[in-house]
Amino acid sequence: MDKPKKSALIQKDGVSISEITNKNSIENLKNKRKSEMDPNELVDSILNKDITALSRAITLIESKNPKHLKAANTILKGCLPHANKSVRIGITGIPGVGKSSFIETFGNHLTKLGKRVAVLAIDPSSSVSRGSILGDKTRMEDLVKNDNAYIRPSASGDSLGGVARKTRETITLCEAAGFNIIIIETVGVGQSETTVHSMVDFFLLLKLAGAGDELQGIKRGIIEMADLIAINKADGDNLKAAKLAKTEFTRALHLYPKKSSNWNPKVTVCSATENTGIDKIWSMVLDYVEITTKNAYFIKKRNEQNKxxxxxxxxxxxxxxxxxxxxxxxxxxxxxxxxxxxxxxxxxxxxxxxxx
Amino acid sequence: MDKPKKSALIQKDGVSISEITNKNSIENLKNKRKSEMDPNELVDSILNKDITALSRAITLIESKNPKHLKAANTILKGCLPHANKSVRIGITGIPGVGKSSFIETFGNHLTKLGKRVAVLAIDPSSSVSRGSILGDKTRMEDLVKNDNAYIRPSASGDSLGGVARKTRETITLCEAAGFNIIIIETVGVGQSETTVHSMVDFFLLLKLAGAGDELQGIKRGIIEMADLIAINKADGDNLKAAKLAKTEFTRALHLYPKKSSNWNPKVTVCSATENTGIDKIWSMVLDYVEITTKNAYFIKKRNEQNKxxxxxxxxxxxxxxxxxxxxxxxxxxxxxxxxxxxxxxxxxxxxxxxxx
Known part of the structure; x- marks a missing residue:
């Protein structure tokens, strides 16, 4: 009876609990102990790039408990003077276009360049189903372990407006914590693109070659919003079709009126899984920032968004x-x-x- | 000196001032005299199908003068119990698609069937430029002379909302005056389609063959709203392309989710100038009314629009x-x-x- 049972299931040796989980457990314990922490202390920790403090502050902002409101407002006020120094990039595309792997590859590319990247999400379904497109962090395996990246699942809320407010305030905290690239992901359906577009500097639309607009469920208005359309999965047998799609979209974009940013929206191809075209996309973002900073559109747009x-x-x-x-x-x-x-x-x- | 001057301009004989102009002049004089007319008397006249009274009442409703407000409200209240007995048809399409000639042919077809047709317009530009897409009645030469048709240029206003309110109230008056088909025309750009869609029972989108969606400036949302897409100018050399466009649109419509009206949006071809396909369009409208009356969607939609x-x-x-x-x-x-x-x-x- 004391003899160990033989199991039909093969148990591999050496699979320990992942570092992440360990770290998280420890942090969680710490958090519980520090639950009465002063909001001003939290601000100091955030400014010192303390990720745990950042997470706790975001939780306070997302809280529906009215007694957290005052602390949340104090934190926001403390972070505000240190915020705004970032490039905010909105990324959209239908499910299946490869948003997660794109963000994974793109994010790792940026951290290699010395950037610090925060990834947030606006999920229109989360207000109803409490689901979350970034809930499953495992889809960004590398980025989640990257010390210079911070991934936060989408906030839930009673309305898209509520979710948006929380996300917007989260941007401020992330910026105060020294993240200089903020990526906001959303699904390419419904109202959420307009919401994301109204809080980012640069709007990137991911597309697939071959599928028509109808099939991709993309509304015309979204194409109008895009500063860059990237045809993803441009690899293997897909490459030719992707290049064709690029030509088509380039032609289509010519039909839209010139943007007040003086930026001509671009079309490019990329493959997140093969890491091709990713550097080009980043250099396009940099071009955009340069042009719009020079002509003052960048700051003008942020002021308009605030209004x-x-x-x-x-x-x-x-x-x-x-x-x-x-x-x-x-x-x-x-x-x-x-x-x-x-x-x-x-x-x-x-x-x-x-x-x- | 008394000898009549010979002019280089040829003056044709027998061209008298048109009947319409004469009638209008007389009515205008009458209107001036009756300017203190009792709103309740106006209601009685409207119910007796007095077009002059109808025009005067609409002018009161469109008036920006606050002292006309009370009279306008009295008239509306008097007309309301006699309104709502009509089919309201919204018609949109870009400039050049042939809206005016379509309405001319369609309207005359309906009056021949014993219907009484009122044509109104919502013009997004009118709120800015005071222009009016129906201002030039001469584009509907025959219909304007038709005793069973009433054409009213679009109201002007400070905002689309203001214009919409006036148009909506004008519908009530026209219905009380016994017009059982109300046609509301708008240009296929911007917000005005949504506005028209929210006040009609049936939404007809006029299209041209050959031009892409981008070139036609039609937003995807408008196609979703349409109960019927009619490819106009399907005549002569254009007929083949129109039929091809019909096939394409029919296929495209299949990609949209089923409507709650249980009506499958139709696609057809027509030529307003050659009067072909017009009778078919009317029979489709009748089919729609029959189906949606049976399944109670017709009344449900009107209630939702009111809300x-x-x-x-x-x-x-x-x-x-x-x-x-x-x-x-x-x-x-x-x-x-x-x-x-x-x-x-x-x-x-x-x-x-x-x-x-």
Missing amino acids: YWLLQTIETQLKFYFFNQPKIKKELKNQLQLIENNKTTPFAAADYLLNL | YWLLQTIETQLKFYFFNQPKIKKELKNQLQLIENNKTTPFAAADYLLNL
């Missing part, structure tokens, strides 16, 4: 306050009924509700 | 009230400056302004 977020937040809140008043809730129902019965018009009903 | 307009109006007004407060105007400027100097975030600034 957009200010107005957007106000709008959302105004609506929220208005429609959550019990009197309005009740009368809205009545008015809708009156409209249905042809007793009033939508406009008269709106006037009535606003006058309440 | 949309109610909420839309409230949102616009809330923002207007908020941002026009002198205190907010001043503080908004300050906060934007603070954001630019990294002293606050857009979100903190929004919270601050909302708390004022």
Whole structure:
């Protein structure tokens, strides 16, 4: 009975728990102990590039617990003067286009150049399903172990607006922690591209050769937003088709009006798995930054984005306050009924509700 | 000296001032005399299909003069119980696709079937330039003389929202005046399609063969909205290309998800100038009405549209009230400056302004 059981399953020797997991466990314990940590101390740690402090601060910002709000605001305020010194790159493309492997290769390329890279995500599905496109960090095996990279799964929230706010504030913290390249990933469907576009400097659209726009589920508006279209998986048998797609997209882009950035959107091919064309993409980003810094578009765009977020937040809140008043809730129902019965018009009903 | 001068210009005999102009002049005089007319009397006249009364009422609704507001509301209230008995058709397509000649042929076809047709327009440019796509009635020479048709140039306004409200209320008046087909025309660019789509039952997109989507300036979203795509100018040498385009669009439409109306969007060819395919388009509209009336989508959609307009109006007004407060105007400027100097975030600034 004391004899060790023989198992049919082969157990390999020497597979220890990965370093990452160990590190994380230790950090988690530390975090628990430091749970009453002063927000100002957290700011100092963030400025000293302490990743644990950064993660804890982001958690506070993402928290739905109202008692974390004050600490979150203190941290943000402390980080703000040290933020903004980065290039923010939005990356989109349909599932299957190879976003994760692209970010893995691109991110490692950048850290080799001495950059520090933070990867965030906006996931429209996360507000509903609590899923997260970056939840599975294992898809970026190398980058996750890279000391100069920081990967944060997408925030969850009740609305895309809420998720966006949290992501936007997370950018500030990452920048204060010395990350000078911020990558924001999203899935190429729905409203989330507009959201990402409104918080990045450079917008990169990943595409596949061969599949039509309809099949790729990409809306025309997204092509208009792109500063660079990269045809990914341009390797092996795919290379020829990718080059053809490049020609087609280049021609298509000519039909769009010139951008106010004075930057002509580019089209290129790359292969994340074979690490080809990645350096070229980075040099295009650098070109963009140079041109738009010279013509002051870079800073102008950031200011416009800030204004957009200010107005957007106000709008959302105004609506929220208005429609959550019990009197309005009740009368809205009545008015809708009156409209249905042809007793009033939508406009008269709106006037009535606003006058309440 | 009394001898009549001989002119080098040939003056044709028998060209009298057109009947329309005469009629209009008389009506205009009448209108001036009746300028203090009671709104309830106007309603009675509208219900008696008095076109002059209808025009005067629409002018009151379009008026920016606040003292016309009460009369306009009284008229609307009087007309509402008699409205809604119509098929509302939105028609869009880029300039040059032949919208005017299509509406001319289509409208005359409908009046021959005993229908009464009102043609309105939403023109995104009118809010800026005060121009009007239907301003030039001469482009619909026959329809304008047709007693069972009523053509109203697009309303002008400070915003698309304002123009939309006026057009929407004009629909109510036209329906009360016994027009059972309401056609709303718009140019296939920008936001105006969404606006038109949100006030019609059936959305018809006119296209040309040969030109790509990019060249036609048509956004993907518009194709998604269409219940019917008609390739116009399918005549002469163009016929073959039009039929080919029909096949292509039919295939493309299959890629879109099924509509909640249970209606499969159709593609057809037509020639407004040769009056071919026009009867088929009308029978497709009838099919649509039959199917969606049976499955109750028709009424459901109208209710949803009403709700949309109610909420839309409230949102616009809330923002207007908020941002026009002198205190907010001043503080908004300050906060934007603070954001630019990294002293606050857009979100903190929004919270601050909302708390004022």
